[in-house]
Amino acid sequence: MAKKKVLSGAATDAGLKPEESVRQRVIRDLRQLGWAETRLRWKPEWPVPATPHDLTKRERGQKFEICGSTDLVAFADDSGEWHALQIIFEFKAPNIDAGRSQLVRYLSAEPMAKMGYWTNGSQSLAIYKRHTCEWVFEQGAALPHPSDDLTQPPTTPPTWNTLRIPTEAELTGALKRLVATTVVSDANVNRREEQLRELLHIILTKLESDAISSRSANQDKPVSFRIYGDNLTKVALTAKEIRDQFKAYFDKQRTRIFLPSDRDVILLSSETIFAVVAELAPFRILGDHVDLLAKAFQIFRTQALKSAEGQFLTPLRIVRPAVMAMDITSEDKVIDPACGTGGFIVETLRQVTDREFPSEAEAWNMVKWANDNLYAVDKDDIGIKLTRAIMVAMRDGSTHALLGDAVRVHHWATKYPKLAQELSQPDNTGNDTPDVYEQFTVVITNPPFGENLKVKGADCRASKYTISVAAAMKGPTDYCDLEIGLVYLELAHRLLQLGGRVGIVLPETYFFSFSYRWLPGWLKNRFELRGMINIPMEAFEEFCRAKTNFYIFEKVGHGAEEVCDADNINPIKEA
Secondary structure, three states: OOOOOOOOOOOOOOOOOHHHHHHHHHHHHHHHOOOOHHHEEOOOOEEEEOOHHHHHHHHOOOOOOEEEEEOEEEEOOOOOOHHHEEEEEEOOOOOHHHHHHHHHHHHHHOOOOOEEEEEOOOOEEEEEEOOOOOEEEEEOOOOOOOOOOOOOOOOOOOEOOOOEOOOHHHHHHHHHHHHHHHHHHOOOOOOHHHHHHHHHHHHHHHHHHHHHHOOHHHOOOEOOOOOOOOOOOHHHHHHHHHHHHHHHHHHHHOOOOOOOOOOOOOOOOHHHHHHHHHHHOOEOOOOOOHHHHHHHHHHHHHOOOOHHHOOOOOOHHHHHHHHHHHOOOOOOOEEEOOOOOOHHHHHHHHHHHHHHOOOHHHHHHHHHHHHHHEEEEEOOHHHHHHHHHHHHHOOOOOOEEEEOOOOOHHHHHHHOHHHHHHHEOOOOOOOOOOOEOOOEEEEEEOOOOOOOOEEOHHHHHHOOOHHHHHHHOOOOOOOOOEEHHHHHHHHHHHHEEEEEEEEEEEEHHHHOOHHHOOHHHHHOOOEEEEEEEEEOHHHHOOOOOOOEEEEEEEEOOOOOOOOOOOOOOOOOOOO
Protein backbone atom coordinates (compact mmCIF):
# COMPACT_ATOMS: atom_id res chain seq x y z
CA MET A 1 0.00 0.00 0.00
CA ALA A 2 1.08 3.59 -0.58
CA LYS A 3 3.05 5.51 2.04
CA LYS A 4 1.26 8.46 3.61
CA LYS A 5 1.75 11.75 1.81
CA VAL A 6 -0.59 14.74 2.07
CA LEU A 7 -1.29 16.89 -0.98
CA SER A 8 0.49 20.22 -0.77
CA GLY A 9 -0.71 23.69 -1.77
CA ALA A 10 -3.92 25.60 -1.41
CA ALA A 11 -7.30 24.41 -2.63
CA THR A 12 -6.60 25.88 -6.06
CA ASP A 13 -3.56 27.41 -7.74
CA ALA A 14 -4.02 30.95 -8.96
CA GLY A 15 -5.28 31.20 -12.52
CA LEU A 16 -6.02 27.49 -12.93
CA LYS A 17 -9.32 25.65 -13.07
CA PRO A 18 -9.89 23.45 -9.97
CA GLU A 19 -9.27 20.20 -11.86
CA GLU A 20 -6.04 21.44 -13.46
CA SER A 21 -4.92 22.89 -10.14
CA VAL A 22 -5.28 19.47 -8.48
CA ARG A 23 -3.41 17.78 -11.32
CA GLN A 24 -0.45 20.17 -11.14
CA ARG A 25 -0.19 19.78 -7.35
CA VAL A 26 -0.30 15.98 -7.67
CA ILE A 27 2.45 16.08 -10.30
CA ARG A 28 4.61 18.27 -8.03
CA ASP A 29 4.06 15.93 -5.08
CA LEU A 30 4.83 12.82 -7.19
CA ARG A 31 8.13 14.38 -8.22
CA GLN A 32 8.95 15.05 -4.58
CA LEU A 33 8.22 11.39 -3.83
CA GLY A 34 10.82 10.38 -6.41
CA TRP A 35 8.83 9.87 -9.61
CA ALA A 36 10.92 10.77 -12.66
CA GLU A 37 9.37 13.18 -15.14
CA THR A 38 9.99 10.61 -17.90
CA ARG A 39 7.58 8.21 -16.17
CA LEU A 40 4.67 10.65 -15.87
CA ARG A 41 2.38 11.65 -18.74
CA TRP A 42 -0.45 14.15 -18.85
CA LYS A 43 0.17 15.97 -22.14
CA PRO A 44 -1.30 14.54 -24.25
CA GLU A 45 -3.70 12.69 -22.01
CA TRP A 46 -3.50 8.88 -22.20
CA PRO A 47 -6.25 7.37 -24.45
CA VAL A 48 -7.98 4.27 -23.03
CA PRO A 49 -9.12 1.62 -25.57
CA ALA A 50 -12.88 1.09 -25.74
CA THR A 51 -12.91 -2.71 -26.21
CA PRO A 52 -10.55 -5.73 -26.04
CA HIS A 53 -10.50 -5.61 -29.84
CA ASP A 54 -9.16 -2.07 -29.62
CA LEU A 55 -6.47 -3.30 -27.23
CA THR A 56 -5.27 -5.68 -29.92
CA LYS A 57 -5.35 -2.89 -32.50
CA ARG A 58 -3.22 -0.73 -30.22
CA GLU A 59 -0.73 -3.55 -29.73
CA ARG A 60 -0.35 -3.81 -33.52
CA GLY A 61 0.10 -0.07 -33.92
CA GLN A 62 -3.28 0.44 -35.61
CA LYS A 63 -5.89 3.14 -34.99
CA PHE A 64 -8.36 2.27 -32.23
CA GLU A 65 -11.51 3.60 -30.58
CA ILE A 66 -11.23 5.02 -27.07
CA CYS A 67 -13.62 5.18 -24.12
CA GLY A 68 -11.93 8.22 -22.57
CA SER A 69 -8.64 9.89 -21.69
CA THR A 70 -6.95 9.78 -18.30
CA ASP A 71 -5.79 12.92 -16.50
CA LEU A 72 -2.38 11.47 -15.61
CA VAL A 73 -0.61 8.12 -15.88
CA ALA A 74 2.60 6.72 -14.40
CA PHE A 75 4.79 4.10 -16.06
CA ALA A 76 7.02 1.37 -14.70
CA ASP A 77 9.87 2.46 -17.00
CA ASP A 78 10.82 5.29 -19.35
CA SER A 79 9.36 3.71 -22.50
CA GLY A 80 5.91 5.30 -22.31
CA GLU A 81 4.53 2.08 -23.84
CA TRP A 82 1.18 0.55 -22.94
CA HIS A 83 2.75 -2.59 -21.49
CA ALA A 84 4.61 -0.43 -18.92
CA LEU A 85 1.48 1.38 -17.71
CA GLN A 86 1.48 1.29 -13.90
CA ILE A 87 -0.97 3.77 -12.36
CA ILE A 88 -3.98 5.72 -13.68
CA PHE A 89 -4.85 9.05 -12.01
CA GLU A 90 -8.19 10.83 -12.32
CA PHE A 91 -9.20 14.27 -11.05
CA LYS A 92 -12.33 15.08 -13.09
CA ALA A 93 -15.13 13.58 -11.02
CA PRO A 94 -16.60 15.91 -8.34
CA ASN A 95 -17.16 13.21 -5.71
CA ILE A 96 -15.64 9.94 -4.59
CA ASP A 97 -18.43 7.69 -5.92
CA ALA A 98 -18.16 9.08 -9.45
CA GLY A 99 -14.37 8.89 -9.20
CA ARG A 100 -14.58 5.23 -8.19
CA SER A 101 -16.79 4.35 -11.17
CA GLN A 102 -14.57 6.14 -13.64
CA LEU A 103 -11.38 4.53 -12.31
CA VAL A 104 -12.85 1.02 -12.34
CA ARG A 105 -13.92 1.53 -15.95
CA TYR A 106 -10.45 2.66 -16.99
CA LEU A 107 -8.66 -0.03 -14.97
CA SER A 108 -10.90 -2.70 -16.52
CA ALA A 109 -9.93 -1.48 -19.99
CA GLU A 110 -6.18 -1.28 -19.26
CA PRO A 111 -4.91 -4.79 -18.43
CA MET A 112 -1.41 -3.71 -17.41
CA ALA A 113 -2.38 -0.95 -14.94
CA LYS A 114 -1.91 -2.09 -11.35
CA MET A 115 -3.55 0.77 -9.48
CA GLY A 116 -5.92 3.70 -9.89
CA TYR A 117 -5.83 6.91 -7.84
CA TRP A 118 -8.56 9.57 -7.63
CA THR A 119 -8.55 12.85 -5.76
CA ASN A 120 -10.43 16.13 -5.94
CA GLY A 121 -7.92 17.88 -3.68
CA SER A 122 -9.61 17.10 -0.37
CA GLN A 123 -10.73 13.47 -0.75
CA SER A 124 -8.74 10.59 -2.20
CA LEU A 125 -9.28 6.96 -3.21
CA ALA A 126 -6.82 4.23 -4.26
CA ILE A 127 -8.03 1.15 -6.16
CA TYR A 128 -5.86 -1.95 -6.43
CA LYS A 129 -6.42 -4.92 -8.73
CA ARG A 130 -6.53 -8.19 -6.85
CA HIS A 131 -5.41 -11.29 -8.79
CA THR A 132 -8.90 -12.78 -8.68
CA CYS A 133 -10.33 -9.76 -10.51
CA GLU A 134 -11.68 -8.28 -7.29
CA TRP A 135 -11.10 -4.62 -6.41
CA VAL A 136 -9.43 -3.39 -3.23
CA PHE A 137 -10.54 0.15 -2.27
CA GLU A 138 -8.67 2.40 0.15
CA GLN A 139 -10.28 5.75 0.96
CA GLY A 140 -8.04 8.56 2.17
CA ALA A 141 -5.07 6.91 0.49
CA ALA A 142 -1.78 8.73 0.12
CA LEU A 143 -0.08 9.22 -3.22
CA PRO A 144 1.92 6.20 -4.37
CA HIS A 145 5.67 6.13 -4.02
CA PRO A 146 7.77 4.71 -6.95
CA SER A 147 8.93 1.83 -4.75
CA ASP A 148 5.47 0.88 -3.44
CA ASP A 149 4.37 -2.75 -3.76
CA LEU A 150 1.23 -2.65 -5.90
CA THR A 151 0.63 -6.40 -5.93
CA GLN A 152 -2.52 -7.65 -4.26
CA PRO A 153 -2.38 -11.46 -3.98
CA PRO A 154 -5.65 -13.29 -3.28
CA THR A 155 -6.59 -14.09 0.31
CA THR A 156 -6.92 -17.81 -0.53
CA PRO A 157 -4.50 -19.80 -2.73
CA PRO A 158 -5.61 -19.88 -6.39
CA THR A 159 -6.67 -23.11 -8.07
CA TRP A 160 -6.89 -24.06 -11.73
CA ASN A 161 -10.59 -23.26 -11.61
CA THR A 162 -9.98 -19.75 -10.26
CA LEU A 163 -7.18 -18.87 -12.69
CA ARG A 164 -8.42 -16.92 -15.67
CA ILE A 165 -7.68 -17.14 -19.36
CA PRO A 166 -5.90 -13.92 -20.34
CA THR A 167 -6.68 -11.98 -23.45
CA GLU A 168 -4.02 -11.86 -26.13
CA ALA A 169 -3.28 -8.26 -25.15
CA GLU A 170 -2.94 -9.14 -21.45
CA LEU A 171 -0.51 -12.00 -21.97
CA THR A 172 1.49 -10.16 -24.60
CA GLY A 173 1.62 -7.07 -22.38
CA ALA A 174 2.74 -9.09 -19.38
CA LEU A 175 5.59 -10.71 -21.32
CA LYS A 176 6.68 -7.40 -22.84
CA ARG A 177 6.61 -5.78 -19.41
CA LEU A 178 8.68 -8.54 -17.86
CA VAL A 179 11.28 -8.41 -20.62
CA ALA A 180 11.46 -4.63 -20.99
CA THR A 181 10.98 -3.51 -17.40
CA THR A 182 11.43 -6.23 -14.80
CA VAL A 183 14.47 -8.33 -15.63
CA VAL A 184 16.56 -5.45 -17.03
CA SER A 185 16.81 -3.97 -13.55
CA ASP A 186 17.83 -7.24 -11.89
CA ALA A 187 20.75 -6.85 -9.52
CA ASN A 188 22.23 -10.31 -10.17
CA VAL A 189 22.05 -10.82 -13.95
CA ASN A 190 23.15 -8.07 -16.32
CA ARG A 191 23.63 -9.57 -19.80
CA ARG A 192 20.55 -9.55 -22.02
CA GLU A 193 20.72 -13.17 -23.17
CA GLU A 194 21.22 -14.36 -19.60
CA GLN A 195 18.25 -12.30 -18.42
CA LEU A 196 16.04 -13.85 -21.09
CA ARG A 197 17.27 -17.34 -20.27
CA GLU A 198 16.49 -16.88 -16.57
CA LEU A 199 13.07 -15.40 -17.32
CA LEU A 200 12.36 -18.33 -19.62
CA HIS A 201 13.19 -20.75 -16.81
CA ILE A 202 10.59 -19.11 -14.56
CA ILE A 203 8.04 -19.29 -17.37
CA LEU A 204 8.81 -23.00 -17.85
CA THR A 205 8.12 -23.46 -14.13
CA LYS A 206 4.75 -21.76 -14.64
CA LEU A 207 4.08 -24.01 -17.63
CA GLU A 208 4.75 -27.11 -15.53
CA SER A 209 2.44 -25.83 -12.79
CA ASP A 210 -0.34 -25.30 -15.33
CA ALA A 211 0.19 -28.73 -16.87
CA ILE A 212 -0.18 -30.42 -13.48
CA SER A 213 -3.07 -28.26 -12.25
CA SER A 214 -5.09 -28.64 -15.45
CA ARG A 215 -5.55 -32.38 -14.89
CA SER A 216 -9.07 -33.08 -13.69
CA ALA A 217 -7.96 -34.56 -10.35
CA ASN A 218 -6.01 -31.41 -9.46
CA GLN A 219 -8.28 -28.60 -10.61
CA ASP A 220 -9.56 -27.72 -7.13
CA LYS A 221 -6.16 -27.93 -5.45
CA PRO A 222 -3.92 -24.86 -4.96
CA VAL A 223 -1.63 -24.28 -7.93
CA SER A 224 2.08 -24.41 -7.15
CA PHE A 225 3.04 -21.29 -9.14
CA ARG A 226 1.67 -18.54 -6.89
CA ILE A 227 2.60 -15.94 -4.30
CA TYR A 228 3.52 -17.41 -0.91
CA GLY A 229 3.64 -15.77 2.53
CA ASP A 230 2.24 -12.52 3.91
CA ASN A 231 3.19 -8.92 3.14
CA LEU A 232 6.36 -9.19 5.22
CA THR A 233 7.61 -12.55 3.96
CA LYS A 234 6.09 -12.94 0.46
CA VAL A 235 9.13 -11.90 -1.57
CA ALA A 236 11.58 -14.28 0.11
CA LEU A 237 9.12 -17.19 0.43
CA THR A 238 7.84 -16.91 -3.11
CA ALA A 239 11.37 -16.80 -4.55
CA LYS A 240 12.40 -19.86 -2.51
CA GLU A 241 9.36 -21.86 -3.63
CA ILE A 242 9.86 -21.01 -7.31
CA ARG A 243 13.56 -21.86 -7.14
CA ASP A 244 12.68 -25.25 -5.60
CA GLN A 245 9.99 -25.89 -8.22
CA PHE A 246 12.38 -25.09 -11.05
CA LYS A 247 15.02 -27.44 -9.68
CA ALA A 248 12.46 -30.26 -9.54
CA TYR A 249 11.33 -29.48 -13.10
CA PHE A 250 14.92 -29.31 -14.32
CA ASP A 251 15.73 -32.71 -12.79
CA LYS A 252 12.65 -34.24 -14.47
CA GLN A 253 13.16 -32.67 -17.91
CA ARG A 254 16.95 -32.34 -17.96
CA THR A 255 17.44 -34.39 -21.13
CA ARG A 256 14.18 -33.53 -22.89
CA ILE A 257 14.19 -29.72 -22.71
CA PHE A 258 17.40 -28.32 -21.29
CA LEU A 259 20.83 -27.85 -22.82
CA PRO A 260 24.19 -28.94 -21.37
CA SER A 261 24.97 -25.32 -20.49
CA ASP A 262 21.82 -24.94 -18.36
CA ARG A 263 21.87 -25.21 -14.58
CA ASP A 264 19.21 -26.17 -12.05
CA VAL A 265 19.17 -22.77 -10.32
CA ILE A 266 17.43 -19.49 -11.13
CA LEU A 267 20.01 -16.71 -10.83
CA LEU A 268 17.63 -13.74 -10.80
CA SER A 269 17.17 -11.88 -7.51
CA SER A 270 14.32 -12.74 -5.17
CA GLU A 271 12.69 -9.39 -5.96
CA THR A 272 12.70 -10.11 -9.70
CA ILE A 273 11.38 -13.66 -9.25
CA PHE A 274 8.54 -12.31 -7.10
CA ALA A 275 7.70 -9.64 -9.70
CA VAL A 276 7.50 -12.28 -12.45
CA VAL A 277 5.26 -14.51 -10.35
CA ALA A 278 3.00 -11.58 -9.43
CA GLU A 279 2.61 -10.78 -13.13
CA LEU A 280 1.87 -14.31 -14.39
CA ALA A 281 0.26 -16.08 -11.42
CA PRO A 282 -3.35 -15.00 -12.14
CA PHE A 283 -3.38 -16.52 -15.63
CA ARG A 284 -3.88 -19.88 -17.25
CA ILE A 285 -1.02 -19.92 -19.73
CA LEU A 286 -1.58 -23.53 -20.71
CA GLY A 287 -4.76 -25.38 -21.56
CA ASP A 288 -7.01 -25.17 -24.60
CA HIS A 289 -5.41 -21.88 -25.60
CA VAL A 290 -1.96 -22.97 -26.69
CA ASP A 291 -2.15 -20.34 -29.44
CA LEU A 292 -2.05 -17.65 -26.73
CA LEU A 293 1.02 -19.28 -25.24
CA ALA A 294 2.73 -19.48 -28.63
CA LYS A 295 1.87 -15.83 -29.33
CA ALA A 296 3.31 -14.72 -26.00
CA PHE A 297 6.46 -16.78 -26.49
CA GLN A 298 6.93 -15.29 -29.95
CA ILE A 299 6.78 -11.78 -28.50
CA PHE A 300 9.11 -12.83 -25.69
CA ARG A 301 11.63 -14.35 -28.09
CA THR A 302 11.48 -11.38 -30.45
CA GLN A 303 13.01 -9.20 -27.73
CA ALA A 304 16.24 -11.19 -28.09
CA LEU A 305 16.24 -11.44 -31.87
CA LYS A 306 17.75 -8.81 -34.15
CA SER A 307 15.58 -7.96 -37.14
CA ALA A 308 18.78 -7.49 -39.12
CA GLU A 309 19.27 -11.25 -38.81
CA GLY A 310 16.04 -11.75 -40.74
CA GLN A 311 14.50 -13.93 -38.03
CA PHE A 312 10.89 -12.82 -38.19
CA LEU A 313 8.68 -15.15 -36.17
CA THR A 314 5.61 -16.33 -38.02
CA PRO A 315 2.35 -14.80 -36.71
CA LEU A 316 -0.30 -17.32 -35.72
CA ARG A 317 -2.71 -15.77 -38.18
CA ILE A 318 -0.36 -17.13 -40.87
CA VAL A 319 0.63 -20.40 -39.18
CA ARG A 320 -2.87 -21.82 -38.85
CA PRO A 321 -4.09 -21.46 -42.47
CA ALA A 322 -0.66 -22.48 -43.77
CA VAL A 323 -0.76 -25.77 -41.85
CA MET A 324 -4.35 -26.34 -42.99
CA ALA A 325 -3.29 -25.82 -46.62
CA MET A 326 -0.62 -28.53 -46.28
CA ASP A 327 -3.35 -31.09 -45.37
CA ILE A 328 -1.03 -32.93 -42.98
CA THR A 329 -2.19 -36.31 -41.63
CA SER A 330 -0.77 -38.94 -39.29
CA GLU A 331 0.72 -40.65 -42.33
CA ASP A 332 3.12 -37.72 -42.78
CA LYS A 333 6.60 -37.20 -41.41
CA VAL A 334 7.10 -33.46 -40.86
CA ILE A 335 10.07 -31.15 -40.26
CA ASP A 336 10.57 -27.42 -39.79
CA PRO A 337 14.32 -26.79 -40.27
CA ALA A 338 14.03 -23.16 -39.08
CA CYS A 339 11.44 -23.61 -36.35
CA GLY A 340 11.92 -20.46 -34.24
CA THR A 341 9.56 -21.09 -31.32
CA GLY A 342 7.96 -24.10 -33.01
CA GLY A 343 4.79 -22.47 -34.33
CA PHE A 344 4.38 -24.68 -37.40
CA ILE A 345 5.16 -27.92 -35.55
CA VAL A 346 2.94 -27.08 -32.58
CA GLU A 347 0.05 -26.19 -34.89
CA THR A 348 0.62 -29.38 -36.91
CA LEU A 349 0.31 -31.43 -33.72
CA ARG A 350 -2.83 -29.54 -32.70
CA GLN A 351 -4.58 -29.97 -36.05
CA VAL A 352 -3.72 -33.66 -36.48
CA THR A 353 -4.79 -34.35 -32.88
CA ASP A 354 -8.12 -32.57 -33.35
CA ARG A 355 -8.88 -34.49 -36.55
CA GLU A 356 -7.51 -37.95 -35.85
CA PHE A 357 -6.95 -38.39 -32.10
CA PRO A 358 -9.69 -36.30 -30.45
CA SER A 359 -10.53 -38.64 -27.57
CA GLU A 360 -8.51 -39.30 -24.44
CA ALA A 361 -8.42 -43.00 -25.32
CA GLU A 362 -6.43 -42.17 -28.45
CA ALA A 363 -3.88 -39.97 -26.68
CA TRP A 364 -1.20 -42.66 -26.75
CA ASN A 365 -1.51 -42.83 -30.55
CA MET A 366 -1.03 -39.08 -30.76
CA VAL A 367 2.04 -39.17 -28.51
CA LYS A 368 3.61 -42.00 -30.51
CA TRP A 369 2.96 -40.25 -33.83
CA ALA A 370 4.37 -36.96 -32.53
CA ASN A 371 7.52 -38.53 -31.14
CA ASP A 372 8.13 -40.56 -34.28
CA ASN A 373 7.21 -38.03 -36.97
CA LEU A 374 7.59 -34.41 -35.84
CA TYR A 375 11.00 -32.76 -36.23
CA ALA A 376 12.14 -29.20 -35.56
CA VAL A 377 15.57 -27.59 -35.93
CA ASP A 378 16.89 -24.16 -34.98
CA LYS A 379 20.30 -22.78 -34.08
CA ASP A 380 18.82 -20.56 -31.36
CA ASP A 381 18.88 -22.28 -27.99
CA ILE A 382 16.04 -20.27 -26.47
CA GLY A 383 13.81 -21.04 -29.46
CA ILE A 384 14.53 -24.75 -29.18
CA LYS A 385 13.81 -24.79 -25.43
CA LEU A 386 10.52 -22.99 -26.04
CA THR A 387 9.60 -25.48 -28.76
CA ARG A 388 10.44 -28.45 -26.56
CA ALA A 389 8.58 -27.02 -23.57
CA ILE A 390 5.39 -26.35 -25.53
CA MET A 391 5.49 -29.81 -27.09
CA VAL A 392 6.01 -31.46 -23.71
CA ALA A 393 3.13 -29.43 -22.28
CA MET A 394 0.93 -30.63 -25.17
CA ARG A 395 1.91 -34.18 -24.21
CA ASP A 396 4.98 -34.40 -26.35
CA GLY A 397 6.57 -34.39 -29.71
CA SER A 398 9.75 -32.91 -28.21
CA THR A 399 11.97 -35.90 -29.02
CA HIS A 400 13.25 -34.47 -32.30
CA ALA A 401 13.51 -30.75 -31.47
CA LEU A 402 17.17 -30.35 -32.38
CA LEU A 403 19.65 -27.54 -31.76
CA GLY A 404 21.86 -26.72 -34.73
CA ASP A 405 22.42 -24.95 -38.03
CA ALA A 406 20.32 -26.91 -40.53
CA VAL A 407 21.63 -25.10 -43.61
CA ARG A 408 25.39 -25.60 -43.18
CA VAL A 409 25.33 -29.34 -43.63
CA HIS A 410 29.15 -29.53 -43.77
CA HIS A 411 29.26 -28.53 -40.06
CA TRP A 412 26.91 -31.25 -38.87
CA ALA A 413 29.50 -33.94 -38.16
CA THR A 414 31.78 -31.69 -36.11
CA LYS A 415 29.48 -29.07 -34.55
CA TYR A 416 26.03 -30.65 -34.53
CA PRO A 417 26.42 -34.43 -34.30
CA LYS A 418 22.77 -34.82 -33.32
CA LEU A 419 21.73 -33.35 -36.68
CA ALA A 420 24.10 -35.70 -38.46
CA GLN A 421 22.67 -38.64 -36.53
CA GLU A 422 19.02 -37.74 -37.14
CA LEU A 423 19.02 -36.19 -40.61
CA SER A 424 21.88 -37.69 -42.65
CA GLN A 425 22.61 -41.08 -44.10
CA PRO A 426 25.52 -43.13 -42.79
CA ASP A 427 28.67 -42.24 -44.74
CA ASN A 428 31.61 -44.62 -44.94
CA THR A 429 33.48 -42.71 -47.64
CA GLY A 430 35.19 -40.21 -45.38
CA ASN A 431 33.21 -37.36 -46.94
CA ASP A 432 32.95 -34.39 -44.58
CA THR A 433 29.56 -33.39 -46.00
CA PRO A 434 26.93 -36.06 -45.25
CA ASP A 435 24.09 -36.87 -47.60
CA VAL A 436 20.75 -35.75 -46.21
CA TYR A 437 18.08 -38.42 -45.75
CA GLU A 438 15.12 -38.06 -48.10
CA GLN A 439 12.87 -39.17 -45.25
CA PHE A 440 10.16 -36.50 -44.89
CA THR A 441 6.85 -36.12 -46.65
CA VAL A 442 6.34 -32.52 -45.46
CA VAL A 443 8.72 -29.62 -44.90
CA ILE A 444 6.99 -26.52 -43.55
CA THR A 445 9.02 -23.47 -42.59
CA ASN A 446 9.51 -19.72 -42.51
CA PRO A 447 13.28 -19.38 -42.99
CA PRO A 448 15.21 -16.21 -42.19
CA PHE A 449 15.26 -13.91 -45.20
CA GLY A 450 16.67 -10.61 -46.31
CA GLU A 451 18.77 -9.20 -49.11
CA ASN A 452 21.75 -8.86 -46.81
CA LEU A 453 21.27 -12.20 -45.05
CA LYS A 454 23.22 -14.63 -47.20
CA VAL A 455 25.07 -17.92 -47.06
CA LYS A 456 28.63 -17.47 -48.26
CA GLY A 457 29.58 -19.08 -51.53
CA ALA A 458 32.27 -21.09 -49.71
CA ASP A 459 29.63 -22.56 -47.39
CA CYS A 460 27.35 -23.31 -50.35
CA ARG A 461 30.24 -25.13 -52.03
CA ALA A 462 31.09 -27.07 -48.87
CA SER A 463 27.46 -28.12 -48.46
CA LYS A 464 27.02 -28.71 -52.23
CA TYR A 465 24.07 -26.37 -52.83
CA THR A 466 23.37 -26.41 -56.56
CA ILE A 467 21.01 -23.44 -56.20
CA SER A 468 24.08 -21.30 -55.50
CA VAL A 469 25.61 -22.44 -58.81
CA ALA A 470 22.38 -21.59 -60.63
CA ALA A 471 22.32 -18.13 -59.05
CA ALA A 472 25.91 -17.46 -60.13
CA MET A 473 24.89 -18.10 -63.77
CA LYS A 474 28.48 -18.92 -64.74
CA GLY A 475 29.63 -22.52 -64.67
CA PRO A 476 29.20 -25.80 -62.80
CA THR A 477 32.00 -24.99 -60.35
CA ASP A 478 31.06 -21.39 -59.60
CA TYR A 479 29.22 -20.77 -56.33
CA CYS A 480 27.96 -17.36 -55.22
CA ASP A 481 26.72 -15.87 -51.96
CA LEU A 482 22.97 -16.50 -51.82
CA GLU A 483 20.00 -15.40 -49.68
CA ILE A 484 19.51 -17.94 -46.93
CA GLY A 485 15.79 -18.41 -47.67
CA LEU A 486 16.64 -19.80 -51.12
CA VAL A 487 19.25 -22.12 -49.63
CA TYR A 488 16.53 -23.43 -47.30
CA LEU A 489 14.48 -24.21 -50.42
CA GLU A 490 17.19 -26.62 -51.61
CA LEU A 491 17.59 -28.03 -48.10
CA ALA A 492 13.86 -28.79 -48.15
CA HIS A 493 14.33 -30.56 -51.49
CA ARG A 494 17.05 -32.75 -49.98
CA LEU A 495 14.94 -33.61 -46.95
CA LEU A 496 11.83 -34.58 -48.94
CA GLN A 497 10.91 -37.91 -50.42
CA LEU A 498 9.84 -37.90 -54.05
CA GLY A 499 6.24 -36.70 -54.05
CA GLY A 500 6.71 -34.87 -50.76
CA ARG A 501 5.64 -31.27 -50.39
CA VAL A 502 7.21 -28.15 -48.98
CA GLY A 503 5.32 -25.14 -47.63
CA ILE A 504 7.68 -22.19 -47.29
CA VAL A 505 7.37 -18.46 -46.60
CA LEU A 506 9.51 -16.52 -49.08
CA PRO A 507 9.64 -12.94 -50.34
CA GLU A 508 7.54 -12.43 -53.44
CA THR A 509 10.40 -10.75 -55.25
CA TYR A 510 12.23 -14.09 -55.65
CA PHE A 511 9.65 -15.19 -58.18
CA PHE A 512 9.01 -11.99 -60.13
CA SER A 513 12.22 -9.97 -60.12
CA PHE A 514 14.65 -10.00 -63.07
CA SER A 515 17.46 -10.49 -60.55
CA TYR A 516 16.14 -14.00 -59.88
CA ARG A 517 15.47 -14.94 -63.52
CA TRP A 518 17.58 -18.04 -63.00
CA LEU A 519 15.30 -19.52 -60.30
CA PRO A 520 12.60 -21.15 -62.50
CA GLY A 521 15.36 -23.04 -64.33
CA TRP A 522 16.66 -24.43 -61.06
CA LEU A 523 13.15 -25.38 -59.96
CA LYS A 524 12.52 -27.32 -63.20
CA ASN A 525 12.45 -31.10 -62.61
CA ARG A 526 12.85 -30.47 -58.88
CA PHE A 527 9.66 -28.77 -57.74
CA GLU A 528 6.22 -28.09 -59.18
CA LEU A 529 4.24 -25.20 -57.73
CA ARG A 530 0.98 -26.60 -56.29
CA GLY A 531 -0.40 -23.56 -54.51
CA MET A 532 0.28 -20.18 -53.01
CA ILE A 533 -1.26 -18.25 -50.12
CA ASN A 534 -1.00 -14.50 -50.36
CA ILE A 535 0.38 -13.00 -47.14
CA PRO A 536 -0.52 -9.31 -46.79
CA MET A 537 2.29 -7.07 -45.63
CA GLU A 538 0.30 -6.26 -42.47
CA ALA A 539 0.66 -9.89 -41.32
CA PHE A 540 4.31 -9.33 -40.38
CA GLU A 541 3.87 -5.74 -39.25
CA GLU A 542 5.10 -6.54 -35.75
CA PHE A 543 8.38 -7.82 -37.16
CA CYS A 544 9.02 -6.54 -40.70
CA ARG A 545 7.37 -5.02 -43.77
CA ALA A 546 8.52 -7.47 -46.45
CA LYS A 547 5.91 -8.73 -48.94
CA THR A 548 5.88 -12.51 -48.69
CA ASN A 549 3.77 -15.46 -49.80
CA PHE A 550 3.41 -19.03 -48.56
CA TYR A 551 4.44 -21.24 -51.48
CA ILE A 552 3.54 -24.93 -51.71
CA PHE A 553 5.74 -27.09 -53.94
CA GLU A 554 5.75 -30.81 -54.69
CA LYS A 555 9.07 -32.59 -55.16
CA VAL A 556 8.89 -34.12 -58.65
CA GLY A 557 12.53 -35.02 -59.33
CA HIS A 558 16.16 -34.35 -58.62
CA GLY A 559 16.76 -31.69 -61.25
CA ALA A 560 19.08 -31.41 -64.22
CA GLU A 561 22.80 -31.58 -63.73
CA GLU A 562 23.63 -28.86 -66.25
CA VAL A 563 23.86 -25.18 -65.29
CA CYS A 564 20.66 -23.23 -65.84
CA ASP A 565 20.45 -21.23 -69.07
CA ALA A 566 19.57 -17.79 -67.74
CA ASP A 567 18.58 -16.51 -71.19
CA ASN A 568 15.80 -19.06 -71.79
CA ILE A 569 13.71 -19.11 -68.64
CA ASN A 570 10.53 -17.35 -67.59
CA PRO A 571 9.38 -16.24 -64.13
CA ILE A 572 6.81 -18.31 -62.27
CA LYS A 573 3.33 -17.08 -62.93
CA GLU A 574 1.18 -16.31 -59.92
CA ALA A 575 -1.14 -19.19 -59.03
